[in-house]
Amino acid sequence: MPAVSRAGNGRTVRHGSVSERRARQLKRRCCRRWYRVARCGAFAASILACAARVPEENSRPAPSRDAIESMASRVDYLLRDYAGVGQPGACVLVRHRGTRLYRACFGTADLERGEPADARTNFRLASVTKQLTAMAIIQLVEAGRLGYETTLAEIFRDFPAYGERITVRHLLTHTSGLIAYEDLLPEDQTQQVKDADVLRMMMEQDSTYFEPGSEFRYSNSGYAVLAMAIERVVGKRFAHVLAESIFEPLGMRHTVAYEAGVSTVYKRAFGYTRGAEGWELDDQSPTSAVLGDGGVYSSLEDLERWVQVVEERTPLVNLASLRQALSPAELNSGDTVGYGFGWYLDEYDGRARYRHSGSTRGFRNAVQRFPMEDLTIVFLSNRNEVSDTLVDAIADACLEAISYTSGSGAAG
Secondary structure (H helix, E strand, C coil), rough: CCCECCCCCCCCEEEECCCHHHHHHHHCCCCCCCCCCCHCCCHHHHHHHHHHHHHHHHCCCCCCHHHHHHHHHHHHHHHHEEEEEEEEEEEEEECCCCCCEEEECCEEECCCCCEEEECCCCCHHHHHHHHHHHHHHHHHHHHCCCCCCCCCHHCCCCCCHHHEEECCHHHHCCCCCCCCCCHCCCCCCCCCCHHHHHHHHHCCCCCCCCCCCCCCCCCCCHHHHHHHHHHHHHHHCHHHHHHHHHHHHCCCCCCEECCCCCCCCCCCCCCCCEEECEECCCCCCCCCCCCCHHHHHEHHHHHHHHHHCCCCCCCCCCHHHHHHCCCECCCCCCCCCCCCCCCEEEEEECCCEEEEEEEEEEEEEEEEEEEECCEEEEEEEEEECCHHHHHHHHHHHHHHHHCCCCCCCCCC
């Protein structure tokens, strides 16, 4: 399968063989559109069905050189405003059927030093971190050291009584009802808080937004508490656990849950926001030191190793555990919500999709996975203004490319 990379000098590099045949556009779509989050009970079955059908789709001809070149040109155009010296940058990776179709970086990682962004530049992942925190929990469950139904009161013996109703599963799926720690910070807060501070704040509360398991409400508090649960169970720092159980086994050599004064970030990208007189450094906030909900830094090169776990190409946990993480959470009522363990689960243009974005001071990131198409897209950037529309436009270009094969032009 041909692939396209953009070298730093703008030169196009192709990899792989070129197929001379084209086929009709893939007609089969994975799932019927689900109309309400609370009515998506069949979505879990559809996700598993998609996974089972991938080998059949892989028997179809690969995208042609022309299709890939067209996709690359479209993505290049979409990211034209990120290119050049003096512009905060962006990096994009596209994988199809386990092969890299496209990898490119644009702009600058560190405006003060003039360092360009490249595939080894490490961006703060923000909430994309949650899938890594969730994976560490899954590993502990597989090892028998923790259970999804283990409660906060069982992990932290001095946790208030309301913790008896909150389970690890509730934390993973944002159904715990924990109070948002951001709302508990004073308006004039300048000192950075850490995961331990979040746990302390939760232990000072005596109630939740709702009965645990009854609703979905996205919760950074839940993932900070999960990080502390990991520390309590393992007896090591959360950052060390991630490195030992995920980053090192996968060869993610420079990925780090960053702790100021403890660790460093290799080839670090700094965050920026557009000011009245140009780009301004805007890299840290009072919540930037919380690790479990968003404190990991990683690069396009390292994340390509991580997404192979989600693609079911690199085993890190049992397949059943991975697929459970990519299944919708069930509420007390029996209804389901479109979130698993660190992943949103939805449809895009009638196609099943796993996704998560990461948004924080100076950074906007996204990972999207289309299981039926066996397509994975990673987007990293160090500026505040990226929209979901841009990432979806990149996905459109990729989906169109893989829907054409060599030989024919239009879809059938």
